[in-house]
Amino acid sequence: MFNPKEAADDSRALNVVILFFASLVVVISIGLHFDSAMKYWLLTRFGETASGTIVRVSSAPKNPDAVRELARQNPRNYLKNRQAWVSGDSLLIEFQPPDGALEYVRFKRPPGSNIGQGGKDVQVVYLPINPRIAHPEDHLSDFALDSKIMIGSLIAGMIFFWLFIEAYVEWNRFRKNMRRY
Numbered sequence: 001m002f003n004p005k006e007a008a009d010d011s012r013a014l015n016v017v018i019l020f021f022a023s024l025v026v027v028i029s030i031g032l033h034f035d036s037a038m039k040y041w042l043l044t045r046f047g048e049t050a051s052g053t054i055v056r057v058s059s060a061p062k063n064p065d066a067v068r069e070l071a072r073q074n075p076r077n078y079l080k081n082r083q084a085w086v087s088g089d090s091l092l093i094e095f096q097p098p099d100g101a102l103e104y105v106r107f108k109r110p111p112g113s114n115i116g117q118g119g120k121d122v123q124v125v126y127l128p129i130n131p132r133i134a135h136p137e138d139h140l141s142d143f144a145l146d147s148k149i150m151i152g153s154l155i156a157g158m159i160f161f162w163l164f165i166e167a168y169v170e171w172n173r174f175r176k177n178m179r180r181y
Contacts, residue, residue: 009178012171019164026160029153037150039133040143047125049137052095054122055104059089091115095124097131105134115139 061067089109096102105124109115115122115138126134135143 009171009174012167012174015167016164016171019160019167023157023160023164026153026157029149030157033146033150033153036143036146039135040140040147042127042133043125043135043140046127046129048097048128050095050097050124050126052093052105052122052124052136054091055094056092057089058092093122093124093136095122095126095134097126097128100131103131103134105132105136107136107139110139110142113139 091107091109093105093107094102095105103126105126107115115136123137124134125137125140
């Protein structure tokens with residue numbers, strides 16, 4: 001038999017569950033994009049540029065076992081940048097900040113990129129406070145999409161959290177009032 005009060009209770013509970021799973025998607029999105037977005041924000045706002053040279057170029061592994069080992073070592077970056085991890089070369093770039101010691105940065109060169117080819121110097125953007133946070137200047141814009149996704153996820157997360165709290169409070173208030181009947 002249809003009871004309108006139970007249907008109202010079910011719809012409120014359904015709203016809470018939908019908002020919970022939407023928030024879970026937002027948390028996963030933030031987890032996948034926070035490091036590259038933070039690197040992009042820090043290096044574009046506070047970064048300085050230095051000239052670097054390529055010390056070593058390692059080819060992408062062709063052996064499927066080696067690819068699986070790379071995926072096991074860093075599953076999140078492998079999931080985000082699978083094409084670069086499977087077919088891109090790995091570069092070790094050496095650079096020296098004007099007032100610091102010699103620093104190294106590892107970079108996965110995406111397929112089709114010409115960075116470091118032809119013996120040219122590579123411009124590296126680094127954070128003066130911590131020069132280990134560095135990235136080649138030509139490929140820093142690759143993180144711009146991650147930055148936009150992160151901002152969108154943070155805004156969506158705040159909205160979902162606010163809606164979740166309101167729906168949960170309304171659902172609890174409804175259930176408390178239902179006990180009186």
